[in-house]
Amino acid sequence: MHEIRSDMVASVWTVAVSVGDAVRADDELVVLESMKMEIPVVAGRDGVVTEVRVEPGLAVGAGDVLVVLD
Amino acid sequence: MTDDGHVPGTSTPAHLRERYAERRDRIRTEMGGERNLARIRSRGRSTARERLDALLDKGSFLEVGTFAASAHRDLREETPGDGLIGGFGEIDGRGVAVAADDVSVRQATSADTNQKKFHRVLSAAIRQRTPMVFLAERGGGRIPDIVEAEGFMRQALPDTVSPQLLRHREIPLVTVVLGDSYGQAAMIATMSDFVVQVRGTTFALTSERLAGAPAVGGGAVADFGSAEWNLHTTGRIDAIAEDEEEALALVRTFLSFLPQSAHDRAEELAGPRRGADEAFSRVLPDRSRRAYDGHDLLRALFDEGEYLELRQGLGRSAITAVGRIGGVSVGVVGSQPMAQAGALTPEAVEKIVRLLVLCEAYNLPVVFAVDTPGFAVGMQAEEDRLIQRAVLLMQAVAMLTTPVFCVVTRKAYGLAFALLGGSARTSRAVLSWPTAEIGFMDPTAAAGILFAQELRDLHGEDRLAALRTRAAEVGRDFTPDGPAAVMLVDEIIDPADTARWLDLLIRRERSGPVLPVADRPLLTWPGAW
Numbered sequence: 001m002h003e004i005r006s007d008m009v010a011s012v013w014t015v016a017v018s019v020g021d022a023v024r025a026d027d028e029l030v031v032l033e034s035m036k037m038e039i040p041v042v043a044g045r046d047g048v049v050t051e052v053r054v055e056p057g058l059a060v061g062a063g064d065v066l067v068v069l070d
Numbered sequence: 071m072t073d074d075g076h077v078p079g080t081s082t083p084a085h086l087r088e089r090y091a092e093r094r095d096r097i098r099t100e101m102g103g104e105r106n107l108a109r110i111r112s113r114g115r116s117t118a119r120e121r122l123d124a125l126l127d128k129g130s131f132l133e134v135g136t137f138a139a140s141a142h143r144d145l146r147e148e149t150p151g152d153g154l155i156g157g158f159g160e161i162d163g164r165g166v167a168v169a170a171d172d173v174s175v176r177q178a179t180s181a182d183t184n185q186k187k188f189h190r191v192l193s194a195a196i197r198q199r200t201p202m203v204f205l206a207e208r209g210g211g212r213i214p215d216i217v218e219a220e221g222f223m224r225q226a227l228p229d230t231v232s233p234q235l236l237r238h239r240e241i242p243l244v245t246v247v248l249g250d251s252y253g254q255a256a257m258i259a260t261m262s263d264f265v266v267q268v269r270g271t272t273f274a275l276t277s278e279r280l281a282g283a284p285a286v287g288g289g290a291v292a293d294f295g296s297a298e299w300n301l302h303t304t305g306r307i308d309a310i311a312e313d314e315e316e317a318l319a320l321v322r323t324f325l326s327f328l329p330q331s332a333h334d335r336a337e338e339l340a341g342p343r344r345g346a347d348e349a350f351s352r353v354l355p356d357r358s359r360r361a362y363d364g365h366d367l368l369r370a371l372f373d374e375g376e377y378l379e380l381r382q383g384l385g386r387s388a389i390t391a392v393g394r395i396g397g398v399s400v401g402v403v404g405s406q407p408m409a410q411a412g413a414l415t416p417e418a419v420e421k422i423v424r425l426l427v428l429c430e431a432y433n434l435p436v437v438f439a440v441d442t443p444g445f446a447v448g449m450q451a452e453e454d455r456l457i458q459r460a461v462l463l464m465q466a467v468a469m470l471t472t473p474v475f476c477v478v479t480r481k482a483y484g485l486a487f488a489l490l491g492g493s494a495r496t497s498r499a500v501l502s503w504p505t506a507e508i509g510f511m512d513p514t515a516a517a518g519i520l521f522a523q524e525l526r527d528l529h530g531e532d533r534l535a536a537l538r539t540r541a542a543e544v545g546r547d548f549t550p551d552g553p554a555a556v557m558l559v560d561e562i563i564d565p566a567d568t569a570r571w572l573d574l575l576i577r578r579e580r581s582g583p584v585l586p587v588a589d590r591p592l593l594t595w596p597g598a599w
Contacts (some may be wrong), residue, residue: 007386008410035443036514037411039361 002069006060010034021049029067097150102174118170125318126159133157141182154184156191167195170205179212180254199331201242207249239431239593241331247273261597264324265307266317267297301383308380327392327399328432335433336399344396344569364406385418390425396573401429405441413446419459423466430592435473438491443512444484463489469592473579478506502550502559513545
């Protein structure tokens with residue numbers, strides 16, 4: 001189980017995946033918005049999405065879990 | 071045996087020579103004893119002598135203080151070298167001084183003689199104008215030496231302190247944490263120009279037991295002293311090495327970019343000059359609001375895409391690195407849009423000042439590659455003393471005598487731009503990419519403030535549309551055209567020519583002898599604050 005976390009205070013701009021999606025290491029899972037910039041969060045490893053814990057508009061803090069991969 | 075016990079004048083020179091040769095061999099082979107050596111091996115670590123062997127060019131090592139030992143006569147037998155191995159050698163053909171903790175001898179704890187030896191070697195390195203490398207693996211102060219008042223005072227309040235440790239930077243000082251290290255090791259690292267820690271070792275000021283004791287405030291930290299902790303949290307190291315071999319390789323790489331001392335320039339590598347390169351035109355995404363990895367720019371900028379990043383774990387919205395452009399060693403401050411959009415935080419500012427001091431000390435030109443929305447302001451920033459750090463940066467920049475160049479790649483907003491080489495007073499050249507956005511504040515943020523009244527009455531999609539329109543209005547005058555028209559920007563360049571430009575400027579702006587260290591106040595900048 002791998003938790004993909006935000007490493008900054010930001011809001012969630014878009015969510016590109018759903019539970020069950022197979023992803024590769026350089027696939028984008030979520031795009032965060034911080035200081036008017038779109039900051040992509042990539043999977044970093046191959047896997048399958050088991051949880052999506054955020055939705056567009058949600059404010060997240062540094063360390064918050066965005067997506068969980070198997 | 072550390073004391074030969076012979077009576078002077080009673081043996082022939084040949085006989086004495088042989089006896090000392092035997093003693094020398096024995097000291098170097100037995101070190102702190104087979105049991106302690108076995109313990110080192112069982113942990114998968116190397117001995118101090120093996121490390122020096124691996125670091126230095128074969129056959130180049132001349133040892134200082136082989137026959138040194140504890141200041142307590144009755145402990146001499148068991149403290150060969152007093153737990154520190156010092157001397158002079160070469161790395162890749164260039165002279166260095168070295169000191170390596172010998173953990174087989176009383177955990178390499180700090181004591182009178184080894185302190186003397188360390189300072190003796192460091193002073194020599196400064197006079198000889200060579201770098202010094204400290205291979206750390208030590209406990210704290212030695213018991214019994216520090217227990218009595220006079221022992222403590224003698225050790226902690228020595229009569230003389232090296233000018234290098236008083237921040238008069240004259241030679242590169244490198245600390246490599248190859249085993250668990252505490253106390254003085256943390257101090258020396260704080261005063262070093264480059265610090266590497268091997269993963270799996272513990273490195274902290276005090277042991278976890280002391281740090282976590284209720285008497286000093288208590289608490290526990292999951293990965294206390296770990297390399298990850300030091301990279302990301304304490305910020306005391308530049309890089310993590312997976313093993314000893316990699317750590318020593320990183321030391322060699324760092325030294326290869328630097329001169330032997332603050333009195334020299336780094337060796338210039340012969341090779342092809344930099345020309346046009348389309349790699350630069352692939353760095354920015356199409357959408358100006360889209361983040362990208364700032365390392366992409368550094369890979370395009372440095373020769374062969376090779377560089378050494380410093381303080382990787384802290385202040386990630388900026389990237390500080392050394393490498394070569396056109397064969398000449400330079401320091402680069404880049405932006406990292408992936409981390410807080412590249413906004414400058416207090417840690418990022420501190421890290422940048424660190425790089426500027428390094429470059430000023432060792433005569434590396436500085437290149438600022440700018441893509442920042444400004445300082446990360448806000449309530450937290452006020453409490454985190456952001457402006458105090460910003461003023462530190464401003465003052466450090468003002469003291470630079472080494473050439474400075476600025477390339478604006480995208481965003482260049484506010485005070486941050488001024489402090490990242492944007493001023494023509496600071497930079498010998500301010501170059502701009504066509505994509506530059508220069509202004510007092512990000513247009514969307516500015517529009518939100520300037521047209522707050524109008525936007526307050528709108529909602530949802532209407533509000534977003536109005537914000538976008540107003541932001542476009544404000545941002546219309548943020549192109550580099552205005553500054554270029556009045557020569558506040560020297561040239562709006564084709565991004566593909568970035569390295570070609572810097573290659574020329576770095577070479578041609580570097581004229582005359584190195585300024586005396588006395589004329590470079592930044593060399594005495596504090597090592598930490």
